[in-house]
Amino acid sequence: MNKWATWGFVCIGLTAAATGTYFAVSRFAAAQVDSTSEQSRAIDMAVRSSLNDPSSARVDGVRTSQNAEGVTFACGTVNAKNALGGYAGKTPFMGMFSRGKDGVSPMRFIVIKIGGKASDSIAIIQQCAEQGMALQP
Numbered sequence: 001m002n003k004w005a006t007w008g009f010v011c012i013g014l015t016a017a018a019t020g021t022y023f024a025v026s027r028f029a030a031a032q033v034d035s036t037s038e039q040s041r042a043i044d045m046a047v048r049s050s051l052n053d054p055s056s057a058r059v060d061g062v063r064t065s066q067n068a069e070g071v072t073f074a075c076g077t078v079n080a081k082n083a084l085g086g087y088a089g090k091t092p093f094m095g096m097f098s099r100g101k102d103g104v105s106p107m108r109f110i111v112i113k114i115g116g117k118a119s120d121s122i123a124i125i126q127q128c129a130e131q132g133m134a135l136q137p
Contacts, residue, residue, distance in 0.1 A: 075128035
């Protein structure tokens with residue numbers, strides 16, 4: 001199976017997550033790996049840009065894993081201000097790294113899902129654990 005097939009699993013996961021159901025990112029076992037400083041910056045920027053108030057975001061507890069296909073996933077938590085101006089509390093997120101269709105473009109981090117509803121957060125936490133990235137409460 002190639003990386004585009006793996007991306008198909010991600011798309012299925014996005015659809016299922018939007019309905020509040022459990023989603024599967026990859027059927028391949030993954031092993032936790034250390035992230036580079038470049039990856040950490042990419043994760044931080046992508047998560048922040050997905051929020052209403054990026055400057056208030058506190059990204060924490062980031063873990064990365066790589067599956068047998070070489071796809072790198074990341075999970076962590078983010079705490080940012082909500083529409084009322086108060087911090088919402090640690091919310092889990094999940095994403096993956098991609099090079100783009102040409103396979104040469106610089107690596108970028110794509111946020112798959114940031115928890116919001118309790119069911120979304122539970123699904124993200126479960127999926128992260130299955131990918132070898134148990135999140136700390």
